[in-house]
Amino acid sequence: MKNSPISARIIGLGAYTPAKVLTNADFEKMVDTSDEWIMSRTGIKRRHVVGDSGEAASDLAIAAARDAIAAAHISPEEIDLILIGTVTGDMKTPSTAVIVQKALGAMNAAAMDINAACVGFLYGLTTAKAFIESGMYKTVLVVGVEVLTSITNYQDRTTCVLFGDGAGAAILRREDTANTGILSAYIAADGSHTQLLYVTAGGSRQKVTVENMNNGSTGIYMNGSEIYKFAVRNMEDAAKRVIADAGIKPEDIDLVIPHQANIRIIDSLAKRLHVPDEKLFVNIQEYGNTSSASIGIAMVEAQQQGRMKKGDLVLLLSFGGGLVWGAILFRM
Numbered sequence: 007m008k009n010s011p012i013s014a015r016i017i018g019l020g021a022y023t024p025a026k027v028l029t030n031a032d033f034e035k036m037v038d039t040s041d042e043w044i045m046s047r048t049g050i051k052r053r054h055v056v057g058d059s060g061e062a063a064s065d066l067a068i069a070a071a072r073d074a075i076a077a078a079h080i081s082p083e084e085i086d087l088i089l090i091g092t093v094t095g096d097m098k099t100p101s102t103a104v105i106v107q108k109a110l111g112a113m114n115a116a117a118m119d120i121n122a123a124c125v126g127f128l129y130g131l132t133t134a135k136a137f138i139e140s141g142m143y144k145t146v147l148v149v150g151v152e153v154l155t156s157i158t159n160y161q162d163r164t165t166c167v168l169f170g171d172g173a174g175a176a177i178l179r180r181e182d183t184a185n186t187g188i189l190s191a192y193i194a195a196d197g198s199h200t201q202l203l204y205v206t207a208g209g210s211r212q213k214v215t216v217e218n219m220n221n222g223s224t225g226i227y228m229n230g231s232e233i234y235k236f237a238v239r240n241m242e243d244a245a246k247r248v249i250a251d252a253g254i255k256p257e258d259i260d261l262v263i264p265h266q267a268n269i270r271i272i273d274s275l276a277k278r279l280h281v282p283d284e285k286l287f288v289n290i291q292e293y294g295n296t297s298s299a300s301i302g303i304a305m306v307e308a309q310q311q312g313r314m315k316k317g318d319l320v321l322l323l324s325f326g327g328g329l330v331w332g333a334i335l336f337r338m
């Protein structure tokens with residue numbers, strides 16, 4: 007177990023999801039699918055989407071961050087670093103993080119985006135922990151935000167039913183006490199599986215052209231069944247690593263919050279890790295897969311429902327395109 011006298015503690019959380027909702031019945035009108043197929047294969051009923059509201063990633067991130075700042079009882083000027091996990095930022099450049107910095111008035115903060123697909127929030131929390139424990143920064147804002155609907159191909163039934171938009175945010179602060187806050191963090195990557203999830207066009211390899219837009223190359227491609235196998239195996243491994251590293255007993259964990267991508271992945275994982283239903287947080291039915299936003303949104307709901315209280319030991323698990331995956335064990 008780490009014996010550093012410095013800990014990175016989560017002192018405030020916030021979340022935001024757009025008001026517009028797409029139901030399974032809406033998708034039945036758009037592609038060849040059914041409520042029964044979507045529910046039984048994914049567990050998803052509804053997703054919140056920006057639709058034509060004009061909202062971009064920074065708008066969602068700012069709303070979530072403001073809630074987190076209020077919950078943490080800090081002022082924006084106290085923030086030293088802003089980390090935003092996203093693959094659907096407002097623009098290619100500047101980063102969404104600097105747009106958020108300006109809007110919050112966090113003018114003493116450095117700011118950058120992290121592209122780690124659905125694991126962006128855990129990559130952000132881990133980076134925040136490293137900066138805090140090194141002594142470099144005291145207060146860090148981490149946001150996971152996606153407007154996945156901006157890169158969704160609504161003609162591809164194998165992917166379009168899965169995704170939603172949203173943001174989750176956390177304020178982390180240095181605490182000069184050992185073994186509190188984030189006890190252990192593990193992030194990993196295996197770039198030999200890039201072919202399982204990608205967006206072909208829109209980067210420097212293939213530019214956006216009318217042809218690419220018409221043939222779906224600007225939307226997400228995914229090999230769902232291959233990702234499924236990696237997801238369960240790698241999250242199980244990550245969970246075991248942080249549990250061993252923190253020197254705790256698995257049964258001492260109060261709540262497990264996995265990335266909300268597919269109910270069957272969550273159930274298989276829970277079975278392998280022997281997590282009972284009452285210790286497992288699931289809200290995929292309401293939001294679908296919001297990528298890097300999913301865990302932050304779930305943390306806020308868990309707190310609101312009294313399922314994540316001060317002192318609780320919480321395990322976060324995630325995986326995503328890359329492939330990337332990770333786990334975080336923290337004391338709330």
Ligand SMILES: CC(C)(COP(=O)(O)OP(=O)(O)OC[C@H]1O[C@@H](n2cnc3c(N)ncnc32)[C@H](O)[C@@H]1OP(=O)(O)O)[C@@H](O)C(=O)NCCC(=O)NCCS
Nearest residue numbers: 039040043047124163164167230231233234267268325326
């Ligand atoms: C995407 C996913 C739900 C698909 O479920 P699956 O059981 O693997 O289904 P398959 O891809 O094998 O497809 C089975 C059949 O359903 C069909 N199908 C796919 N999407 C469908 C939809 N929305 N409605 C109806 N049928 C659909 C397929 O075309 C296929 O038909 P076929 O047998 O005639 O070819 C599942 O693989 C998954 O969730 N994987 C993980 C992906 C993930 O989490 N990605 C995010 C990374 S962060």
